[in-house]
Amino acid sequence: MSLVLYGHPFSSYTQKVLIALYENGTPFEFRCIGPETPQHSAEWSRRWPLRKFPLLVDGERDIAETSIIIEYLQLAHPGPVRLLPADPMAALDVRFLDRFFDLHVMNAAQHAVDGALTGDSVKRQEGLALAVKKLEVAYAWLEGQLAGRTWAAPGEDFTLADCAAAPSLFYADWTHRISDAFPVLRAYRSRLLARPSFARAVNEARRFRPLFPLGAPDRD
Structure with a gap:
């Protein structure tokens, strides 16, 4: 099977x-x-x-x-791209960044999405305000963390952390735009969008964009 x-x-x-x-x-x-x-x-x-x-x-x-x-x-089912390093300490760094993107970027954006899904204007505004507050802190931390790197973790390898970062930053930016104050993070998001694996996932989901409860922007 x-x-x-x-x-x-x-x-x-x-x-x-x-x-x-x-x-x-x-x-x-x-x-x-x-x-x-x-x-x-x-x-x-x-x-x-x-x-x-x-x-x-x-x-x-x-x-x-x-x-x-x-x-x-x-x-x-291993393949040519190793998404978790063999070195245990390097793997720990990757796992940490994976959790950061899931817990502090994607879950932060989810507050705004959940608020919008209620259909209640007050809850929509409250959810968005909480998302903005949390995402600004995450964006600022990532701006310093990603400086000098091509991908999320140290080194030149695309890893599990980038698999987490791509959709997290994609939807987070739709929820609360990554401003020009974070040029490193904006450039990283652009590299993720250009990665063929993520570009394919984005294109396969394109027809579902009307489902985004905050209103999908006309970009990406």
């Missing part, structure tokens, strides 16, 4: 895993979760009752949580 990935193309966390799969040209079947594919939703729910995507299925094994999925792929 080939690898199967349950998720949605417009989901940031699905994109994170898609980047890893595309980087290594790993064969897999994508099963989109949505109203038009109730059979996929039913099987996904049966396998992962917490109903969070993406979910990777490898034979009889179900693997949840994006960082774990990507590490699993490196162990069980």
Whole structure:
């Protein structure tokens, strides 16, 4: 049985895993979760009752949580691009940055998205205000952290941290624009968008942009 990935193309966390799969040209079947594919939703729910995507299925094994999925792929289905360094201390740096992008960029932006999804104008403004506050702190930290680097971690390698950074910064910038005060971060986001693996994920999700509750900007 080939690898199967349950998720949605417009989901940031699905994109994170898609980047890893595309980087290594790993064969897999994508099963989109949505109203038009109730059979996929039913099987996904049966396998992962917490109903969070993406979910990777490898034979009889179900693997949840994006960082774990990507590490699993490196162990069980390695490819030419090593997304987690062999050196334990270097791997620790990559794991930390991976968590930073998930917890302090993507989750920060999610406050604004969740507020908008309520349909309540007050909650929308409160969610956006909280997102802006948290993202400004994250942007400032990243501006210093990324100085002199091509990718997120030290060295020249594209890693798990960049898989996390790409969709995080993509949607965060839609939520609260990365200003000209952060030129290093803006340039890094542009490099991520130019990376073929992420460019493919972005293009595959393009038709779903009307779903963005804050209003998708006419760019990227």
